[in-house]
Amino acid sequence: MVTLGDEILVYIDGEYYPRDKAKISVFDHGLLYGDGVFEGIRAYDGIVFKLKEHIDRLYSSAHAIMLNIPLTKEEMIEAVLETLRRNNLRDAYIRLVVTRGVGDLGLDPRKCAKPSIIIIAVPLLKLYDEEKRRKGISMIVSWVRRDPVDATSHEIKSLNYLNSILAKIEANNFGADEALILDANGYICEATGENIFIVKDGKLYTPPRSSGALPGITARVVKKIAEKLGYEVVERNITVTELYSADEAFLTGTGAEIMPIREVNKRIIGKGIMGPITEKIFDEFMRVVRDPNEGTPIYR
Numbered sequence: 614m615v616t617l618g619d620e621i622l623v624y625i626d627g628e629y630y631p632r633d634k635a636k637i638s639v640f641d642h643g644l645l646y647g648d649g650v651f652e653g654i655r656a657y658d659g660i661v662f663k664l665k666e667h668i669d670r671l672y673s674s675a676h677a678i679m680l681n682i683p684l685t686k687e688e689m690i691e692a693v694l695e696t697l698r699r700n701n702l703r704d705a706y707i708r709l710v711v712t713r714g715v716g717d718l719g720l721d722p723r724k725c726a727k728p729s730i731i732i733i734a735v736p737l738l739k740l741y742d743e744e745k746r747r748k749g750i751s752m753i754v755s756w757v758r759r760d761p762v763d764a765t766s767h768e769i770k771s772l773n774y775l776n777s778i779l780a781k782i783e784a785n786n787f788g789a790d791e792a793l794i795l796d797a798n799g800y801i802c803e804a805t806g807e808n809i810f811i812v813k814d815g816k817l818y819t820p821p822r823s824s825g826a827l828p829g830i831t832a833r834v835v836k837k838i839a840e841k842l843g844y845e846v847v848e849r850n851i852t853v854t855e856l857y858s859a860d861e862a863f864l865t866g867t868g869a870e871i872m873p874i875r876e877v878n879k880r881i882i883g884k885g886i887m888g889p890i891t892e893k894i895f896d897e898f899m900r901v902v903r904d905p906n907e908g909t910p911i912y913r
């Protein structure tokens with residue numbers, strides 16, 4: 614859940630609007646067709662964590678859907694920082710959205726003259742409470758498979774999230790915290806908005822790019838931390854049965870940060886609490902996110 618402050622200023626195409634005036638056209642293809650791209654970014658203690666990496670991914674997503682963002686990467690970084698400054702934020706969750714723009718009621722993107730850029734920065738994003746952090750979350754395996762890499766692949770961070778939303782609805786219906794989504798071949802892919810790692814016999818495993826998972830920025834950082842701590846990280850196909858018998862398992866994402874998994878389809882994973890290797894990685898992650906060398910300062 615994103616908690617919105619009352620007085621937030623939202624960037625839309627170079628202007629700043631109060632929350633209730635921050636609106637875009639009903640003819641925007643972002644709304645009509647989910648035609649656009651986005652990023653979810655976090656700032657910790659005055660530093661935007663991995664901002665350049667998020668901007669690079671945004672432009673790669675846009676390139677894949679042939680959307681020309683009307684700002685340079687440098688201008689986009691400055692717009693994000695200025696939005697944070699205008700809102701006096703040091704700790705924030707940032708949603709950066711680029712829509713295809715206003716078109717007509719046909720889906721042809723050539724009708725859309727100019728993409729729209731939206732930047733929303735809010736003081737707090739709390740996906741889970743601290744008890745969940747220690748105990749871990751419950752998951753179900755969703756019936757809906759991840760779109761494969763030769764379809765609307767989630768390698769592209771597009772506005773088209775129905776694939777994940779259907780899985781989230783299933784988790785909600787079963788009273789679980791999150792849904793696990795399988796790839797086209799029945800191997801584990803990712804959660805609705807997080808990547809997954811399992812720990813077995815002191816090694817970490819995570820699904821490969823070919824599963825159709827989003828190449829997560831948090832996952833990349835976690836891989837680096839794990840290797841620095843001396844753990845091998847292997848990218849390979851993982852079955853649901855392997856997950857059931859893992860020693861530890863956790864999700865990674867900008868919103869969730871590092872979240873242990875307590876149970877999947879009522880099977881308890883490991884000891885049913887945050888495991889020792891997850892905890893070491895979590896502690897180091899919380900240090901890294903505040904490291905000035907790992908991000909971009911808001912205030913200079």
Ligand code: PXG
Pocket residue numbers: 652653767777803804805806807808826827828829830831832865866867868
């Ligand atoms: N997989 C998917 C499908 C995602 O959308 C991640 C993995 C994790 O990537 P990063 O780079 O953040 O480590 C994401 C990103 C939400 C929410 O409301 C989730 C994301 C983005 C925006 C909102 O849960 N996840």
